[in-house]
Amino acid sequence: MTRTLDATDLARVAVFAALIAVLGLPGSFPVFGGVPITAQTLGVMLAGAVLGPWLGALSVTVLLALVAVGLPLLAGGRGGIAVFLGPSAGYAMGWILGAAVIGMLVHAGGRRPVLWRTALAMVAGGVVAIYAVGIPVQSLVTRLPLGETALTSLVFLPGDLLKAAVATAIVAALVRAYPRGFRRTWRLGAHAPEAVSA
Template sequence: MTRRLRIDATDIARIAVFAAIVAVLGLPGGISVFGAVPITAQTLGVMLAGAILGPWRGALSMLVFVVLVAVGLPLLSGGAGGIAVFLGPSGGYIVGWIFGAFVTGAIVHAGGRKPTWPRTILGAVVGGILVVYAFGIPVQSLITRLPLAETALQSTVFLPGDIVKAVIATAITMTLVRAYPRAFRFAQRPAAPAVKEAAADAAVDSEPGTRVP
């Protein structure tokens, strides 16, 4: 049976907050690489969105961000915005943030479980780096008219910084798990054993002759 994605007011607020976090991470600007794609801190926000919000809500937060950029808000590094950015070398990477957040969340929250260090770092690397590269590199190659292999080789300059961001995202996520578990969706679910125990107690109390005077 397929579970429906339920979005409540709290979810909407969290989705908006993480879209805003990605925007704030772009305020310091970026460092251009080969005059094409800048190195920015914004992918840290992508990793955090997936790791904390989970796959669907994390992806929705990035979708909100991408739509706001598309309509012209200057939310990207250096104050860039508008549909034109999606036609440039960075366009594939930006669209890849949506899918990167989803994959990050799917790995970190696999089976609806509590995040762990191994799954979180794996999710940040696979979703926040590899998936984003999988969208970004082909588009960059197409726009710059460089061979795909050469573009991929040039993109390795991002790796050290992205790995550092994955470690930071993991540390923040695991700190939140301990200090503020309510930030995560799994913490909002009622504990099944407690519910069953309460139901069993109620059933016993309702039987004749079982009440304690």
């Protein structure tokens, strides 16, 4: 059985939704096909790693819902439903899957996050999963062949791998400095807290 969201969970979700929004403040610059490079993916990675799969995905969903109703929370002050009709729509929606994948891998088996698993999660969720949603949607919107879109999207890869490395280092530091921050991930069963500290 799953526990219901409590006030602490909601506060943590709100904090990470806000963090992702704040990481968009420095702005962005568009590359191939009008898809911007931003720092917000770093926030998505951290949300999944710290909050776990479900709360991490929820924090991204909250942010995107606010964007959809018109708040300019994406990099460059973008907001509104038009964001989800453009070339970058798939990448934004891919953030939800990315946060969930990262959370599942970082907290696999209810264990404490470790460096190698965190690094793997950042690449699998923060790069592969997001690209898996973003590239097909970009191809559809721009009407370019999928292979060509995938090839030209490699321009994002160095920056995204850098963000994955930074996120891994931040999570490793947080685990050492504030391990309690990782002990409220969504769990099954009554003995979850004991499992996390193992």
